[in-house]
Amino acid sequence: MENYERLEKLGEGAAGVVYKARDRRTGAIVAMKRLRPAGRDDGQLSEDLGREVGCLMACRGHPSLVEIRAAGRDASNAFLVMEYVGPSLAQVMRERAGLGRGPFTEADARRLMRQLLDGAAAMHGLGVMHRDLKPDNVLVDAHGNLKICDFGLSRFAAPTTGAPYTASMVTRWYRAPELLLGSREYDAGVDTWALGCIMAELLAGAPLFPGRTEMDQLNRVFDTVGTGDMTDWPAFVRLPRAGSPLCQRKRPPSRLREMFPALSAAGFDVLSGLLACRPDRRLTAADALRRPWFTDAESPDQARNACGARFSERVGGVADAIVV
Numbered sequence: 001m002e003n004y005e006r007l008e009k010l011g012e013g014a015a016g017v018v019y020k021a022r023d024r025r026t027g028a029i030v031a032m033k034r035l036r037p038a039g040r041d042d043g044q045l046s047e048d049l050g051r052e053v054g055c056l057m058a059c060r061g062h063p064s065l066v067e068i069r070a071a072g073r074d075a076s077n078a079f080l081v082m083e084y085v086g087p088s089l090a091q092v093m094r095e096r097a098g099l100g101r102g103p104f105t106e107a108d109a110r111r112l113m114r115q116l117l118d119g120a121a122a123m124h125g126l127g128v129m130h131r132d133l134k135p136d137n138v139l140v141d142a143h144g145n146l147k148i149c150d151f152g153l154s155r156f157a158a159p160t161t162g163a164p165y166t167a168s169m170v171t172r173w174y175r176a177p178e179l180l181l182g183s184r185e186y187d188a189g190v191d192t193w194a195l196g197c198i199m200a201e202l203l204a205g206a207p208l209f210p211g212r213t214e215m216d217q218l219n220r221v222f223d224t225v226g227t228g229d230m231t232d233w234p235a236f237v238r239l240p241r242a243g244s245p246l247c248q249r250k251r252p253p254s255r256l257r258e259m260f261p262a263l264s265a266a267g268f269d270v271l272s273g274l275l276a277c278r279p280d281r282r283l284t285a286a287d288a289l290r291r292p293w294f295t296d297a298e299s300p301d302q303a304r305n306a307c308g309a310r311f312s313e314r315v316g317g318v319a320d321a322i323v324v
């Protein structure tokens with residue numbers, strides 16, 4: 001990593017520290033993530049790096065997914081070099097609130113959601129589940145376009161082995177009901193639920209479900225969107241927390257419409273589709289993009305979306321080698 005001169009710190013999370021850095025060979029500004037070795041032995045660190053790099057490599061070339069430039073290890077650390085994008089959506093929303101600018105308009109929210117769903121659809125088409133979508137893991141570039149970052153918890157879906165996944169994925173406020181109920185057989189729906197939470201946050205200017213504990217989280221979800229016949233979902237009985245009294249309690253119908261009275265019917269169709277409690281009734285990212293909210297509105301992002309379409313055609317191709 002001696003090719004990179006470390007500049008200021010950009011952010012820090014559970015998995016590592018991210019710095020702005022300069023490529024000494026080209027002068028280009030990049031973002032460099034140092035994975036924190038604490039609590040991880042050497043083998044675990046390499047495995048974590050390998051998984052994040054594998055998912056990022058598969059997703060290379062999509063305008064809404066952060067681009068990996070290099071990766072490597074030294075004796076004690078693992079590094080990832082990515083394109084430098086800009087502040088996180090969480091930072092941008094905090095700044096807007098601080099300036100009293102309020103939430104995004106519906107037109108802006110649609111533009112941003114189109115980009116996020118386009119990135120998610122591409123990622124899911126490749127079999128990658130992100131598993132930690134939230135405003136902190138979305139970056140905003142200098143033109144106000146979004147890129148999904150932090151593939152530290154992402155993994156390839158393994159439909160053929162049927163091996164269980166880890167249940168404790170996704171930051172609590174964005175965690176899908178099936179995860180809160182302990183599912184280990186989930187799918188990309190955990191990402192689209194999180195995108196529904198992000199859409200609500202763009203429109204409201206505040207998190208939709210700021211739960212304090214896992215059970216408080218589940219209670220807030222059921223109280224807001226109803227259970228959506230969750231208990232009739234065929235996979236429900238296999239959920240480790242299916243017996244929770246929270247699932248049996250009688251709930252009023254969804255309050256979501258009341259919470260977003262100004263949202264158009266077409267916008268609400270997408271929001272409620274992403275926030276369907278039952279995973280088998282939840283919109284996929286690709287389906288969401290086919291709803292009238294998107295198809296009936298002109299997109300000022302034609303060039304950008306065309307780029308996403310070209311990406312879909314490339315899927316299955318061989319990614320360029322990473323130079324460390």
Ligand SMILES: Nc1ncnc2c1ncn2[C@@H]1O[C@H](COP(=O)(O)OP(=O)(O)OP(=O)(O)O)[C@@H](O)[C@H]1O
Nearest residue numbers: 011013014015016018031082084085086088136150
């Ligand atoms: N490519 C990038 N360009 C600019 N800033 C970035 C980039 N990647 C990450 N950051 C900044 O660093 C922060 C932390 O990055 P990242 O989420 O990858 O780390 P993490 O340790 O996995 O975090 P967490 O534990 O919160 O998931 C981001 O929220 C963002 O502010």
